[in-house]
Amino acid sequence: MTIEVLYFAALRERVGHPRETISSDALTPRDLVAELAARSEGHRAAFADLAALRCAVDQQLVDLDAPLGAAREVAFFPPMTGG
Amino acid sequence: MSARVQSAPFDLTAELAGFGTGAGAVVTFTGLVRDDTGTMAAMEIEHYPGMTERALSDFGQAAAGRFGLIDWRIVHRFGRIAVGQPIMMVATAARHRRAAFEGADYLMDWLKSRAPFWKREIGLDGRTAWVEAVLRDEDALRRW
Secondary structure (H helix, E strand, O other): OEEEEEEOHHHHHHHOOOEEEEEOOOOOHHHHHHHHHOOOHHHHHHOOOHHHOEEEEOOEEEOOOOOOOOOOEEEEEOOOOOO | OEEEEEOOOOOHHHHHOOOOOOOOEEEEEEEEOOOOOOOEEEEEEEEOOOHHHHHHHHHHHHHHHHHOOOEEEEEEEOEEEEOOOEEEEEEEEEOOHHHHHHHHHHHHHHHHHHOOEEEEEEEOOOOEEEOOOOHHHHHHHHHO
């Protein structure tokens, strides 16, 4: 399955780019994180603290253990600081 | 009933023209770039285009249903914003003041921890630092 992975804020800086297209059979965001973390030192650093990791699947905020299903866009980012 | 994300400043007076017709109470909240240390030049705000608009719209509709709001509006800026300048505004309109106050309070709590915005402080010396999320903002959501 082809997934567009997006990174924001500090995660984007650690990974080194804002998005990448990957091929993955991950069933959950947590599975996907394990695959992505192995891609580079920057990815590993970006995903070092899972407690401070937030995720959106097709632009809906979800838990790391939510099913990915036929997701096209998965975004990872730190806790949000709006307002 | 609208949510907008923009880099340009907004005009509160213009935003409220024709807002909440028929309401008995209108509450507005404006968030400004605050400098607690005296060493900040600006705030830079990043967001997730597409998801942000959808999330704000969802929060607005949820607040309208829950508090019986007659009207609501959210405007949130992104990009570089100087100290003292407005970052965002929320307006709610209801028949009575309590619903308008609570609707605005609810929207702010959701917006702070669930809308995909990230703030970065830009110092007078040009150095940058991401603003850390605070636990009390997360706790605030449990009130609702």
